[in-house]
Amino acid sequence: MSPARAGNGAGGRPKRPTMVDVAREAGVALRTVSRVVNNDPTVGPANAAKVQAAIAALNFRPDERARQLRTGVTGSIGAAVRRIAEVNPELAAIERTARACGLTLLAASTDFDEARERDILISMCRQRLDGIIVEPIGESHSYLEPELAAGMPMVSMDRPMSGISVDCVMSDNASGIGMAFHHLHRHGHRRIAYIGDSERVFSGRERAAAFRAALRAHGEPVEGLVHPGEIAPERVAKALDTALHAADPATALVTGNMDTTIAVLRQLGPQAASRLAIVGFDEVPLADLLQPALTVVAQDTATIGRTAVELLRARIAEPTRPVETVVVPLDLKARGSGEVRP
Incomplete structure (x- = not known):
């Protein structure tokens, strides 16, 4: 049995195969595996085929955490909304748009509680998501100023966030x-x-x-x-x-x-x-x-949710662009x- 598939010797979870294991299985250099995993088109067809075969044989999955540390991009955005336990058409639109853009959505309900909203937003910031959409309820969000200064993109939905200046989409x-x-x-x-x-x-x-x-x-x-x-x-x-x-x-x-x-x-x-x-x-x-x-x-609601994601992606791509407020007709x-x- 390949060491990559063996147990950890203490009856625990099997060890996940690494790129080192893939390189050994394919008989190529570790750098070649890395280039294939990252879709580098300069890898020769023969080596690429060997690596892909080894990946399939070992059931290898790239370490997403390592990629995130290397690129600074998680492919995930957050949404802090008032409620998710019941019908929330804006959140549904956010999820559809995010999925179409290849983004994973992590959502949490503030449940109309200002302290809970603060805890959720601070937690999302610490997880270093690519950006956060907020349906705000708090009277002041100035505590998020350091996060904005550190480069965390945020968009406010349904109403502006008070105490800070961020992109916003809301109804007229x-x-x-x-x-x-x-x-x-x-x-x-x-x-x-x-x-x-x-x-x-x-x-x-x-x-x-x-x-x-x-x-x-x-x-x-x-x-x-x-x-x-x-x-x-x-x-x-x-x-x-x-x-x-x-x-x-x-x-x-x-x-x-x-x-x-x-x-x-x-x-x-x-x-x-x-x-x-x-x-x-x-x-x-x-x-x-x-x-x-x-x-x-x-x-x-479909336009509001879609626009929230579009504003967030625009802010991620161009952090210094002017703050924008989009007002949607009813x-x-x-x-x-x-x-x-x-």
Whole structure:
């Protein structure tokens, strides 16, 4: 039995064959094996055939760690996103694009926890990945400045990272809210309320501000109609009560993201929801099965995920290029709920 296939003498895992073993098996110099493994076209056909035969006979696999140390390239990128346990179309788009580019994706869920996000990002930086895509939730990411200075490429997705300057891809939040508001206004609604995410989050802050601006532009009062905050059942129930049971109640709702939409629909129940005009920001799973089907302002998640990878690859290839922010348009999908008349 070849020493490369033998055990380690203590009943442990078999020793992996090395390039030295391949060179011995093929009867060529170690340098020749290295050149074949690294696809050097100058190796003669006869020697290349010998090396390939030895590789197959020994079931040799190149040491990826050694290659990474030599080239400084891992072929892997990281993605720190808010959630991966449920449907995450942006992450799916990132994975598809990365795979098409020959990159391996390592993803972790921050689970809306700022401390967890910090731990994940520091860990990814220490693993010396080629780059990291971040769906940020923390209020400040200045702790990553030393990593950027050391050459770690990063791209922010869905919202900017605060405290540092990195490439970013996100939806046109203000335009999306404007589309939702004007759609309801065109269908006869004048008392339109907004229930959204916390303004601590950049996208929540942008969407709430855009909704206030739309109200003022139409001469409508802001008081009692704009309800940002944590997406918790009690908070959403209170916001609905304020908006729908005032002396002059709202006849339509705009919800600020998918989680808020789901929380609102649960609080309302199917009968009350069917009588209220609703436009949600973000697609909602099975939205077309509701009665009426849910009208939404849909983010172009495929473009967002693909652009995040493209920006990261561009930053890896050209570290000193100007920082770029890409704003992706949205699309209003009218399905019935946003067309309910007052």
